[in-house]
Amino acid sequence: MAARTRLPLQSLIHKNGNVFRSDRIVHTAIQEPVYPPIVPSLTAKSKSAKGRQIAEHLDKVRAADVQEKLTFLTRVQRKKYVLCPQTFALNADKWYQHFTKTAYLPGLPEKFIVDETKEESVPDTQNASSTIDETAFADIRSHVCHSILQENWYMKKRQPFLQREQEHYVAPYLRNLVSGLTHAMAKHNPVLQLSSLDFDPQVNFYWMRGQRTIPRGHRGGRVEPIRFQIDDKPHSQIRIPHQLPQFVPLEVVMSAEVPEIKFAPDLLPMFRRQYENNIFTGAKLPDPGCYGHTQFHLVPDRYRRDKMAKRNLNDQIEVYLRANGIASLFAWTGAQAMYQGFWSHEDVTRPFVSQAVITDGQYFSFFCYQLNTLGLSMETDAGNPRKNVCWGTDSMRLYEGVKDGAVVGLDDSVLKLLVQFLLNRSG
Amino acid sequence: MFKETAQRLKAAGPLLAQTTLLKEVPPRKKPRVKVDIPGLERITYGDRMHYVPGLAKPSFPTWVRDWNDPSHYYAPKEEEMPLHKEKPCFIFNQRTNALEGVRQALWLTKSKLTKGLPDQVLSLAENEANQIENQDERVQNAIRHARFWDTTEERPSREKFCMALLRSLIHLCGSLQVSHSGLGRRILAEKYSLAATWNRGEDLFQVRGQNGLLLNSIAPLPVLAGKEEVQSTADHVLETFYPISPTIDLQSVQVYEEQNHTGFKEDYPYPHAHTLFLLEAGDTPVTLLPEQLRAKMIMFAFGNALARAHTLHGTKPRVLEQPIVVQSVATNGRMFQYVMFQLNTTDLQADEGVKNQVWVENDQLLYDFAKVHPLIKKRVVQIPPGLSGYKPETFQKFLSLYLHGAV
Numbered sequence: 001m002a003a004r005t006r007l008p009l010q011s012l013i014h015k016n017g018n019v020f021r022s023d024r025i026v027h028t029a030i031q032e033p034v035y036p037p038i039v040p041s042l043t044a045k046s047k048s049a050k051g052r053q054i055a056e057h058l059d060k061v062r063a064a065d066v067q068e069k070l071t072f073l074t075r076v077q078r079k080k081y082v083l084c085p086q087t088f089a090l091n092a093d094k095w096y097q098h099f100t101k102t103a104y105l106p107g108l109p110e111k112f113i114v115d116e117t118k119e120e121s122v123p124d125t126q127n128a129s130s131t132i133d134e135t136a137f138a139d140i141r142s143h144v145c146h147s148i149l150q151e152n153w154y155m156k157k158r159q160p161f162l163q164r165e166q167e168h169y170v171a172p173y174l175r176n177l178v179s180g181l182t183h184a185m186a187k188h189n190p191v192l193q194l195s196s197l198d199f200d201p202q203v204n205f206y207w208m209r210g211q212r213t214i215p216r217g218h219r220g221g222r223v224e225p226i227r228f229q230i231d232d233k234p235h236s237q238i239r240i241p242h243q244l245p246q247f248v249p250l251e252v253v254m255s256a257e258v259p260e261i262k263f264a265p266d267l268l269p270m271f272r273r274q275y276e277n278n279i280f281t282g283a284k285l286p287d288p289g290c291y292g293h294t295q296f297h298l299v300p301d302r303y304r305r306d307k308m309a310k311r312n313l314n315d316q317i318e319v320y321l322r323a324n325g326i327a328s329l330f331a332w333t334g335a336q337a338m339y340q341g342f343w344s345h346e347d348v349t350r351p352f353v354s355q356a357v358i359t360d361g362q363y364f365s366f367f368c369y370q371l372n373t374l375g376l377s378m379e380t381d382a383g384n385p386r387k388n389v390c391w392g393t394d395s396m397r398l399y400e401g402v403k404d405g406a407v408v409g410l411d412d413s414v415l416k417l418l419v420q421f422l423l424n425r426s427g
Numbered sequence: 428m429f430k431e432t433a434q435r436l437k438a439a440g441p442l443l444a445q446t447t448l449l450k451e452v453p454p455r456k457k458p459r460v461k462v463d464i465p466g467l468e469r470i471t472y473g474d475r476m477h478y479v480p481g482l483a484k485p486s487f488p489t490w491v492r493d494w495n496d497p498s499h500y501y502a503p504k505e506e507e508m509p510l511h512k513e514k515p516c517f518i519f520n521q522r523t524n525a526l527e528g529v530r531q532a533l534w535l536t537k538s539k540l541t542k543g544l545p546d547q548v549l550s551l552a553e554n555e556a557n558q559i560e561n562q563d564e565r566v567q568n569a570i571r572h573a574r575f576w577d578t579t580e581e582r583p584s585r586e587k588f589c590m591a592l593l594r595s596l597i598h599l600c601g602s603l604q605v606s607h608s609g610l611g612r613r614i615l616a617e618k619y620s621l622a623a624t625w626n627r628g629e630d631l632f633q634v635r636g637q638n639g640l641l642l643n644s645i646a647p648l649p650v651l652a653g654k655e656e657v658q659s660t661a662d663h664v665l666e667t668f669y670p671i672s673p674t675i676d677l678q679s680v681q682v683y684e685e686q687n688h689t690g691f692k693e694d695y696p697y698p699h700a701h702t703l704f705l706l707e708a709g710d711t712p713v714t715l716l717p718e719q720l721r722a723k724m725i726m727f728a729f730g731n732a733l734a735r736a737h738t739l740h741g742t743k744p745r746v747l748e749q750p751i752v753v754q755s756v757a758t759n760g761r762m763f764q765y766v767m768f769q770l771n772t773t774d775l776q777a778d779e780g781v782k783n784q785v786w787v788e789n790d791q792l793l794y795d796f797a798k799v800h801p802l803i804k805k806r807v808v809q810i811p812p813g814l815s816g817y818k819p820e821t822f823q824k825f826l827s828l829y830l831h832g833a834v
Contacts, residue, residue: 156688
């Protein structure tokens, strides 16, 4: 138009701007793109193509439902470190804390009143739901004594085979203890009425933490994540359909630190194998009891106090229990979180809480775990301030021994703590 | 040789003259007995210190170690053992597969059979107050957990799901402890060993060994049949199965000890055997058919009752004023058998007199099918995947047996 009239376009615009505006309808909204967005290629042999492939895969995983998500994350089998909760390795608890990004706090959260004197001096301010009355406690105490005595005194039994005393004497008594306590506590804790009690269940978890440079081979020089797998077999566990309440808020900054271990996991020692990557809470996805309440672990014969003392490993007794508690509970809470659709790139929006009691029959240790983050892989760990927390006690003796058909030296405080553990519920 | 060839040879076995694959293992030959003829001196090559053809083999006295080494122990012959007796004893143990099943068990225990559980027990579960919240849904979830969800693999094995199902059902029933405090006065005993002895006819019988899970309680079970009914059983005639002997399939031993032991000490706080749970999960070499499983249940329930009676009143045979009741539940993961045994008398020698009583519920299916993959024939779904055909009555009977004595 400007060429035909031989007038400079600029002067026309400035003089008759309104005329032009009224003639043409100009869309002030963003114009629809006529061409597709410019993204890196998907199939080219370039770094940006690889990046786009990874991004598309992550989007596909995010969009899938839970069962498919689990399949995507566990489909590819590669060599991974097998983390045994009941391990012979020395000082394994620090290493396990590093692998699971767990801060360990000695003692239990304020919820569990351990101090007996505190209880007696302040009876009125106690919450009625956190304690039970004397008759119920006496029933529980007698049931516990009878369970101990049944296996050790009343029942006619052969001598156990060598190194099988725990399975012979303690495992049946622990089963009776757990089921008896659960049924007795169901009156005071309604969530236990809807619980499922599993004996000899299986708990598995698979995750990636940290990275390493592949030293040799056709993939040498490349950076790959370090994979871990826990295959745990607790003695028994209680699963509930509702989640336990958190101990501390999700974003709170804990005083304890996660220990940093710069060595490769091989030095613990830990060994790598390649097999099925399982993520399992004890029941498959459709089970309504998808949240965990309490796990009970039995210390095997090899790690009993007397056997450890014979091998001059007295200091390792507590370390072993801590490592067991941290690893087992991390696996359980992690699996519970993955069953809800969270994974390393979609971090948990609410903390997952579970408890564990580890015992060798006589000595009991109590652990509480709060899973605050699943983002442990190399991409998600970089800017992640959250860490998981584990509270734990040292081992406490429940009874001294069995003499002439009676349990000697039964400690009520340990029983009270057990009761408190089982009374934990949401709302 | 190739697998297919081996299979075909096996199929054609009887037709072939030389069947190397079907060779029967011959019975062990008895060692040659050395006869010592008095007055005849045996010329042996013992002095010559080497074999000489024509001379007899010398027999040296057996060398006996002068100290007792437990890892080199030679057991004496059966006849020389201290507990050897002339009269054989017939033992019913956990591996016994009785040919005549329930009939044989009834004859051995001198019992009268009644089909179906007594009404006072069945009515326990029909009462609204005794039911669990969302009972059907929770039982079905328990079955699904045991059958499908308990493992990372496709399906758990029978040994696993049988035990898991039983434990889940017991846990469900135990949740009623909230409303019935009597349920708390019980305890489970695993791997207990039973011993009970009695004379029947001219033979001696025993029930021995570990059998299953036993639920013990502080209080005894209430008596099912009153005094008149007990006296009327004296008219009942026991069913015999001539020509088969009642001792068939029982382990006959001549080295035994007559023991009567409940498996627990005298001052056990839970002295009364409440329910015996037997599992038929296919992990033993012998798979029991339902009839034989019911026989096993009857025998072990009887054994528990008899051991208790002997502990209370002594081994002298008598008619009990207070009959002892023991229950039993057996399952293979899908089919349940229920037995209630009432011991009225320990006088089992003669065929006449007051009899014991047995109530049996046969072959109660808890559910029809629990399939991981659907059964599709000609593109029509015959059996859907998952749990199908759940029958609530079976669990009601289980619950009523569990609640019996505590309500």
